Amino acid sequence: MQGDGVTLTEPALELPGWRHVSSGKVRDLYVPLGSEGSPQEILLVASDRISAYDVVLPTLIPDKGRVLTALTAWWFDQLKDVVPSHLVSLDVPAPVAGRGMICRRLDMFPVECVARGYLTGSGLKDYQASGSVCGIELPPGLVDASRLPEAIFTPATKAEQGEHDENVAYDAVVQTVGAEDAAVLRDLTLELYSRAEVIARERGVILADTKFEFGRDPVTGAITLGDEVLTPDSSRFWPADSWSPGTPQPSFDKQFVRDWLVKESGWRVSSGPPAPELPPDIVDKTRGRYLEAYRLLTGQEL
Secondary structure: OOOOOOOOOOOOOOOOOEEEEEEOOOEEEEEEOOOOOOOEEEEEEEEEOEEOOOOOOOOOOOHHHHHHHHHHHHHHHEEEEEEEEOOOEEEHHHOOOOOOOEEEEEOOOOOEEEEEEEHHHHHHHHHHHEEEEOOOOOOOOOOOOEEEEEEEEEOEEEEOOOOOOOOOOOHHHHHHHOOOHHHHHHHHHHHHHHHHHHHHOOOOOEEEEEEEEEEEEOOOOOOOEEEEOOOOEEEEEEEEOOOOOOOOOOOOOHHHHHHHHHOOOOOOOHHHHOOOOOOOOHHHHHHHHHHHHHHHHHHOOO
């Protein structure tokens, strides 16, 4: 079932008709009251929490949960002819209106399905060390933010809470889920990325890379798109008009928070939690980036 445990400082909301069962770094998971075993539907609530380097930060980003939910629902609609999603309804209890989605329960694949169209982040580090990413050889001479000749599938393991996901080769996915499902996950990931990359570029946004999660519908057996999709939490979005390979790019995602943490806060990633509180100006600028990503992509104000 979707959701992984994490220790939170704030209590979970009590929602009529639903029972809280777990919380992840950003989302809270509820099941219908009275349901036993594996319910067919779940309620996913996107909080305003933000994480970086697999650590939940102590400071909330106002409206972040609304952006994640609304943008995910928008992308589900854009991509529905490629693969079904787990979204059932946005008609949720009033306390989580705008932040909650009622979804079909999925048996999730234990793989982070990452597509990269540009070289940056952990992919850049792998390339600089070996000339390849997840076992895929890349041309020489690439730099930070280089556009790749074609998008590549660079999966990662789904780490336990508090541990880091690890990039792996495609063969590791085959060993984990079997050759047939691995091929479907790879092909769906690349097709979804390619479709979304075009949609974003038409709106002046570069989709550098993104992560998808898939599960199997226990009723129909269909591989289904789950969790969040193409949000500033799961993707790198860059303004297309200022793209300049060879330097870090301005972004509409949480890279801004990561940069503050490692360059200005004095906190070290290796030290683990707790991370420092975010200053008010960093909170405001981060909120602004999330809202701007939503506006540019959907053409609407949240």
